[in-house]
Amino acid sequence: MSFSVTSELKNGIAQFTLVGELDAAAAGTFREAIEQAAASQPKRVVLIMNELTYMASAGLRTLVFAKQKMGASVDIYVVGVQEPVRETLEMTGFQYSVVMLDTYNAAEIENI
Amino acid sequence: MDRVDIYPTHEYQGYKFRPGKPFPFGATSVPGGVNFSIYSSHAADCTLVLFDKGQPQPKVEIRFPDAFRIGNVWSMIVFDLDYENTEYGYRVDGPFSPEEGHRFDPSKILLDPYARAIGGRDVWAVQPNWNDAYQHRGRLVYDDFDWDEDHPLETPMEDLVIYEAHVRSFTRHPSSGVKFPGTFAGIREKIGYLKELGINCLELMPIYEFDEWENGKVHPDTGEQLFNYWGYSTLGFFAPKAGYAAMGKLGMQVDEFKALVKELHRNGIEVFLDVVFNHTAEGNEQGPYISFKGIDNKTYYMLTPEGYYFNFSGTGNTLNCNNPVVRNMVLDCLRYWASEYHIDGFRFDLASILGRAPSGAPLSNPPLLESLAFDPILAKCKLIAEAWDAGGLYQVGSFPAYGRWAEWNGKYRDGVRKFLKGEAGMVGDMAQRLTGSPDMYSTRGPTASINFVTAHDGFTLNDLVSYNDKHNEANGEGNRDGGNDNESWNCGWEGPTDDPGINALRRRQLKNALALLLVSQGVPMILMGDEVARTQYGNNNAYNHDSELTWFDWGLVEANADLGRFASKLIAFRHAHHVLRNRWHLSGQDLTGSGYPDISWHGTTAGQPDWSGSSRTLAFMLSGKNARGGATQDDFIYVAMNTHWDSHWFGPPQLPEGMRWHVFANTGVASPEDAWTPGQEPRLEDQSGLTVGERSVVIMVGR
Numbered sequence: 001m002s003f004s005v006t007s008e009l010k011n012g013i014a015q016f017t018l019v020g021e022l023d024a025a026a027a028g029t030f031r032e033a034i035e036q037a038a039a040s041q042p043k044r045v046v047l048i049m050n051e052l053t054y055m056a057s058a059g060l061r062t063l064v065f066a067k068q069k070m071g072a073s074v075d076i077y078v079v080g081v082q083e084p085v086r087e088t089l090e091m092t093g094f095q096y097s098v099v100m101l102d103t104y105n106a107a108e109i110e111n112i
Numbered sequence: 113m114d115r116v117d118i119y120p121t122h123e124y125q126g127y128k129f130r131p132g133k134p135f136p137f138g139a140t141s142v143p144g145g146v147n148f149s150i151y152s153s154h155a156a157d158c159t160l161v162l163f164d165k166g167q168p169q170p171k172v173e174i175r176f177p178d179a180f181r182i183g184n185v186w187s188m189i190v191f192d193l194d195y196e197n198t199e200y201g202y203r204v205d206g207p208f209s210p211e212e213g214h215r216f217d218p219s220k221i222l223l224d225p226y227a228r229a230i231g232g233r234d235v236w237a238v239q240p241n242w243n244d245a246y247q248h249r250g251r252l253v254y255d256d257f258d259w260d261e262d263h264p265l266e267t268p269m270e271d272l273v274i275y276e277a278h279v280r281s282f283t284r285h286p287s288s289g290v291k292f293p294g295t296f297a298g299i300r301e302k303i304g305y306l307k308e309l310g311i312n313c314l315e316l317m318p319i320y321e322f323d324e325w326e327n328g329k330v331h332p333d334t335g336e337q338l339f340n341y342w343g344y345s346t347l348g349f350f351a352p353k354a355g356y357a358a359m360g361k362l363g364m365q366v367d368e369f370k371a372l373v374k375e376l377h378r379n380g381i382e383v384f385l386d387v388v389f390n391h392t393a394e395g396n397e398q399g400p401y402i403s404f405k406g407i408d409n410k411t412y413y414m415l416t417p418e419g420y421y422f423n424f425s426g427t428g429n430t431l432n433c434n435n436p437v438v439r440n441m442v443l444d445c446l447r448y449w450a451s452e453y454h455i456d457g458f459r460f461d462l463a464s465i466l467g468r469a470p471s472g473a474p475l476s477n478p479p480l481l482e483s484l485a486f487d488p489i490l491a492k493c494k495l496i497a498e499a500w501d502a503g504g505l506y507q508v509g510s511f512p513a514y515g516r517w518a519e520w521n522g523k524y525r526d527g528v529r530k531f532l533k534g535e536a537g538m539v540g541d542m543a544q545r546l547t548g549s550p551d552m553y554s555t556r557g558p559t560a561s562i563n564f565v566t567a568h569d570g571f572t573l574n575d576l577v578s579y580n581d582k583h584n585e586a587n588g589e590g591n592r593d594g595g596n597d598n599e600s601w602n603c604g605w606e607g608p609t610d611d612p613g614i615n616a617l618r619r620r621q622l623k624n625a626l627a628l629l630l631v632s633q634g635v636p637m638i639l640m641g642d643e644v645a646r647t648q649y650g651n652n653n654a655y656n657h658d659s660e661l662t663w664f665d666w667g668l669v670e671a672n673a674d675l676g677r678f679a680s681k682l683i684a685f686r687h688a689h690h691v692l693r694n695r696w697h698l699s700g701q702d703l704t705g706s707g708y709p710d711i712s713w714h715g716t717t718a719g720q721p722d723w724s725g726s727s728r729t730l731a732f733m734l735s736g737k738n739a740r741g742g743a744t745q746d747d748f749i750y751v752a753m754n755t756h757w758d759s760h761w762f763g764p765p766q767l768p769e770g771m772r773w774h775v776f777a778n779t780g781v782a783s784p785e786d787a788w789t790p791g792q793e794p795r796l797e798d799q800s801g802l803t804v805g806e807r808s809v810v811i812m813v814g815r
Binding site for chain 1: 292364370
């Protein structure tokens, strides 16, 4: 299954919706989207993953890249991960670097 | 400005490439491609073989043009490879003349000795495709793990409490309750248990990629599939075992193992690897071509003048560790694990082989051991030798140490075992073992001594007190394998029993062993599960079982909670008291003018140790005023040991004015009064002494 990413920047929140399989071939696309968003210095990154079915090592690295590119002060929210992707994030310890949520409610997060 | 050497100069069958960089060896990510570099001292020709992951046939074979070789190194950058879907190997051509040591065969596809991940056994014990001509395949890895602030912990050697475990055995049992049993990820779920126990160093039995199917066979009587379970047979020295990773099926074992190391470090636990540089999985002249044999046989292996394999390892071949080329590979390997995986220390299996010359003769000044001791990247790593080999070299106490190397102290194991089972005439030996074996390590300090009563090789602690003889029938070798010099004692019945008296004695002996181990100077090592009486049913060499025989039954944590509690209290006691963790040998003198020697020896009467050949009682006192040479203050500690079958009254020495004796542990009384939380010990009722029960140990603290 091919990969697609859509992004929007609203109120300083960069939100990406990831669909399909994030493997080595797709990682470049996502990386470019991250770089573009980083240029506008968002205060938060939200990754909607409800429809992401697979994440390979290269995909994981793009998340690490996002974290490093945005800087330590920018929180990253990973939302709605499916089980196989969740396992990948957990087994590799990446879940400690992000906030994992089942659903995302911007207003709620704002009050945390 | 872009570099000018990141563009292809050559093309073959649609694959673009250019001359590579000899350094670093192996397959390394570079801008736009992958740099492949391999060396052979005797090869004439080399071809890179590329596969799509799992495919039986190569997708392309690119012969290294002559211009791509510098010295004995062939290197090439191949562009636009699918990093996650590529497997690689080499064909290497040269003379086939075994009598000269050469076994080149270009029909074989060979694994890169520097491969950082190896495919082919991605999921534990899944039947491989035996028809595949290339069984163990080099893979490409990302080495850009996100370590955050992590780095090796550099815990002082004297403060370590080591826990030796097998990755799969630790959590494979259904009772472990982890999400991915038997994996690196499984261990991560049990870090809380390790912390509660109190250990601060996890020593993992081999995790370098090995083939669990090597020498696999079906037990002739039981029909059970037997494996190369322990993994002391390396395929590749740079690759973690995929089958130990829940993510191995996705090729992410590197990330998963690094995540485990990072999390253990976050919890204050160091990670040691048991490394096997004495031989490889290629066996002797009858064994398969996997890697070294076809790449540079004469360099990698110790060969007889006729070209046969020396067998100092007992497994068919012997790695030629003091050949300069192999030496560098070992050094590269350890540097890689220390820097890329943040490994804190290494335990070298059959390390005496590392001190043999290419001819097999022991060297007085082995360059490999010296190189490791003085290497800048390994400078803070702990180096531990199993100081013997299967060729008859036994160097416990005399391993070339260069001020760095510690040893598995086999004499500690044997001495404590004999003493515990009540053998007479052991008190003199015990005085050495309890104080870090100064008779063996006079200039090296007590931290040269890794103290252990049990290890993976031999009985578990429970079995040490439950069996007189080994029971290895399940191994399929007619009970001939495994050691016979166990110094074990079954306490009156061979194996499990309902006899409450025998069971009580066994429980006391388990606690006695833990108590002695944790009050000894040196570095204690506990075998996985011994803290809750794990059994292997008398099997003292369970190297080929992937079954309940080897798995840690977590039901024991509850069933034997009293023993687990005792162990964790003992470990906490050790951590609480500097006097138990000296960096330098005790002198028996009062070098600080405190009025007390740093250690004093006693018998049932203070100041009168019984060193006679019939003695089974011994006591010692450590002066808190002399902790670490007087550099710090601690409580006084008094340990009374009675391995006699009768109880004895022990009178401890006089404490400084105002201090009183408190009983920290007494293996002769029932839980929970067998051990107390350090600092909360009850005061000894009669300060003049106490009765130490038959076969019991008492530990008191003076404050």
